[in-house]
Amino acid sequence: MLEVTGLTGGYKADVPVIKDVELTVQAGELVGMVGMNGAGKSTVIKHVLGLIEPLAGTVSLHGETLASNRALFRSQIAYVPETPKLYPELTLREHLQLTAMAYGLDEAVYEERSERLLQIFRMKDHLDAFPGTFSKGMQQKVMILCAFLLQPALLIVDEPFVGLDPLAIHALLELLEEMKAQGTGILLSTHILGMAEKYCDRFVMMSRGVVALYGTMDEMRAQSAMPGATLDELFVRVVKESSQ
Incomplete structure (x- = not known):
């Protein structure tokens, strides 16, 4: 491949x-x-x-x-870098939505995958928070969520x-x-x-x-x-x- x-x-x-x-x-x-x-x-x-x-x-x-x-x-291709690269003005929810729109992900597929990933990585309660309030590990989780959203x-x-x-x-x-x-x-x-x-x-x-x-x-x-x-x-x- x-x-x-x-x-x-x-x-x-x-x-x-x-x-x-x-x-x-x-x-x-x-x-x-x-x-x-x-x-x-x-x-x-x-x-x-x-x-x-x-x-x-x-x-x-x-x-x-x-x-x-x-x-x-x-x-x-999806990529998870060593150092998280996030938009400080976007919430976690908006990062996921932007990723889905950029790759043309169907809305139903987006909803299903994002719901599962948020639950797996215990980030559902942080959907409307900004990256500046996240720890390094939480910022890394955002990168992982976006990458796995795409499959x-x-x-x-x-x-x-x-x-x-x-x-x-x-x-x-x-x-x-x-x-x-x-x-x-x-x-x-x-x-x-x-x-x-x-x-x-x-x-x-x-x-x-x-x-x-x-x-x-x-x-x-x-x-x-x-x-x-x-x-x-x-x-x-x-x-x-x-x-x-």
């Missing part, structure tokens, strides 16, 4: 942050992207979203690129667990599993390796702007000649090798 091929890019034309990145996300699959801070994870995500123009390589979704069909490409073909989540309480983390993980079962492809960037190993189908391990390991746990163990290794052990091995 999502195919990233030979992706090289960054924030300056002469200083690439990521180099020759290759990855795929299939329908109904959860792919975990892990790596140290500064390894290039967020840069990859920004390229996939079309927020940065690549220096080389392609990003396609169901065979379409941002250049070939911008509206169709972006309409298939997109591809969901990209960047460090979504930061600031969430244990109940919200549990609810988010259950919803990720539910969306997988419905055919959504998910790209998840996270530092919580134990959780990633439990829930992700495949992995992209970034180090210094390149893909150091890629595939299922068994495939990455074979690449590292570390049979039986945990994701944490593979991660430590990659970090140590990259620093030598």
Whole structure:
């Protein structure tokens, strides 16, 4: 579904942050992207979203690129950023309504999905409150509500667990599993390796702007000649090798 091929890019034309990145996300699959801070994870995500123009390589979704069909490409993606980006003058209700209108969501579908999500994340009592009155975790819940409202073909989540309480983390993980079962492809960037190993189908391990390991746990163990290794052990091995 999502195919990233030979992706090289960054924030300056002469200083690439990521180099020759290759990855795929299939329908109904959860792919975990892990790596140290500064390894290039967020840069990859920004390229996939079309927020940065690549220096080389392609990003396609169901065979379409941002250049070939911008509206169709972006309409298939929902994104939960690491840092919530909200409109201070809009209430929670208005954030949800704006999201539904922007993506042409049917009113009946909107009502059904929003009611369920608000109940799951215990935000129904805050519908008419403004983001400035919310904690960091509550602001993150607003981003999650908007993304899951859409039920997109591809969901990209960047460090979504930061600031969430244990109940919200549990609810988010259950919803990720539910969306997988419905055919959504998910790209998840996270530092919580134990959780990633439990829930992700495949992995992209970034180090210094390149893909150091890629595939299922068994495939990455074979690449590292570390049979039986945990994701944490593979991660430590990659970090140590990259620093030598």
